[in-house]
Amino acid sequence: MITDNARALLSTGTICDSCLGRPFADRSFGLTNAERGGALRTTVALADDEDFEPTDPADCWVCEGYCGTFDAIAETIVDELADVDFATYQVGTRVPPLVEENERLLREDAGLEPDVGESMKREMNREVGRRVGALTDTDVDFDRPDVLAVVDLQGFDPFETLESGTVTSHAVDVQINPAFVYGRYRKLERDIPQTEWPCRECGGSGVQLGDDGEVDCEYCGGSGYMYDTSVEQVVRPHVVEAMDGDEGTFHGAGREDVDARMLEEGRPFVLEVKRPHNRDPDPATLEREINDAAEGAVEVEGLRLATYEMVERVKEHDASKHYRADVVFGEPVEEAAFDAALAELEGTTVDQYTPERVDHRRAGLTRERTVYEIDGDLHEPTEAEVRLHGEGGLYVKELISSDNGRTEPSLAGLLETDAKVTALDVTGVEGEHEPFELEEYFRSEPRADRDDELAETAD
Secondary structure: OHHHHHHHHHOOOOOOHHHHHHHHOOOOOOOOHHHHHHHHHHHHHHHOOOOOOOOOHHHOOOOOOHHHOHHHHHHHHHHHOOOOOOOEEEEEEEOOHHHHHHHHHHHHHOOOOOOOOOOHHHHHHHHHHHHHHHHHOOEEOOOOOOEEEEEEHHHOOHHHHHHHOOOOHHHEEEEEOOEEEEEEEEEOOOOOOOOOOEOOOOOOOOEEEEOOEEEEOOOOOOOOEOOOOOHHHHHHHHHHHHOOOOEEEEEEOOOOOOOOEEEEEEEEEEEEEEOOOOOOOOHHHHHHHHHHHHOOOEEEEEEEEEOOHHHHHHHHOOEEEEEEEEEEEOOOOOHHHHHHHHHHHOOOEEEEEOOOOOOOOOOOOEEEEEEEEEEEEEEEOOEEEEEEEEOOOOOHHHHHHOOOOOEEOOHHHHHOOOEEEEEEEEEEEEEOOOOOOOHHHEOOOOHHHHHHHHHHHHO
C-alpha cells in the first residue's frame, strides 16, 4: 500500500513534502512532488488520527533545505540571462554527493528500491526550469537549447537562501550556445581566399626577429596575412557585431581556389557566432551592411537565421559544381579536334591522382570524379573558353592540363598538347540530390516572405 510506504519514509526522520513525494513521482501525473508529499502526509495523519505536522525544507534531513530554494535559483538564473536574447533553455543541476547519499539512504531505510520515483537532480531541473520558463516566457528544449543554466548546489548555503530568498550568482553557470547565419557568397575579384590565411613565414604575428629586435615581416608586410582580406574577414565582423557575440567561425560548402571567382548564385556558407546575446538580427539589414563594406569585392545574399544542423549540412552535403575556364594551348588546335575532345570528356569518369599543387597537404590518392556536362568555344587556335558541370571534388585545372599525366583522361591528353587554365570561375554550387536550402534547417522565413508580410502589415 502506498500509505504504508509513506509511513516507512516518514519514520526515517523529518523530511519535507518534496522528498516525501519524490519516490512516488510516477503516480498521478500533473502533481508536483511537493503536492504528492503533502497529500500523503495528510492521508497518513488522517488514517492514523495523528496531529498534522507540516515540515519546513530547512528541517529536512534528506535535501537539507535545497527543495525550498527553487524560486530563488530560478530568479538568479533569470537575472544572469537579463541581457541575453533566447527562446529556448535548459536547466542542469549538480547535487552534492552527501545529498545524493541521503536520497539513497531514505529509500533503503524505508525498504524501497533505490531507483524508485525520481532523483532530486531531475526534480530540481524540472521545478527550477518551469519557473525560468514562466518568468521569461520561453520554452524548454532538451536537445539544443539557446541557453543552458547549470546550478551547482554546493555553490550556496541553502539555509541562508531560505532566510534571504536569494542565491549567489557564483552558483549558476550560464552557457550560451552558438547561433548561426546561413547565406551564399559571391567572390567577384580574384586573389581573395575564402577564410583567413595567416602568413606562413611569421605564423600570423606580422613580425620577425631582426638584428635589432622585432621588425615587420617582409613576407606579409607586417599584416600577418598572406592576402589583404578574405570572404570570412568581410562577413564575420558584421555578423558577430549584429549578434553581440564573442567570436565567429566561417563554414563553407567546399572552397574555390584563391585565384578563382565565385559567381552567379554563389557558394553556401554558415557563420557560427559564439556566445551571442542577440539571436534575432535583421538578415536584410545585415546583408546590406556586409555588401556595402565589401565595396564590390564580395557579395552575400539570402541571409537567414539557421539551426546548428546547417553547419554539418553545408560541410557534408554532396554538391556538384559548375565552372567556366579560360584555356591557353601550347600549340594551335583545330575546332573539330577541340569539339571531339569535349564530346569524349562529357559523361566520363576520370581518374585524378592528388594534384601536384596540393600534394603537400593532401594524401596521395587516386580519386574518381565524373564530368556531367562539358562544352566550349575555340576563340583562337590557342585560346578557348570551357564550361562544365562536374561532380564535387573534381579538379578542373587538372582536367584541362592533365597535371603531367596525373589526371586521365584530360583535355590536354586528348588534344596531345599542353593546356593551361588562365582564369577560372565557379558559376554554380548545387546539391547533388536536393538543395541546400530546406526549411527544416532554418529559424527564420525567407526574405521574400518577410517582405510580403511587412507589406501586408503596412497595408
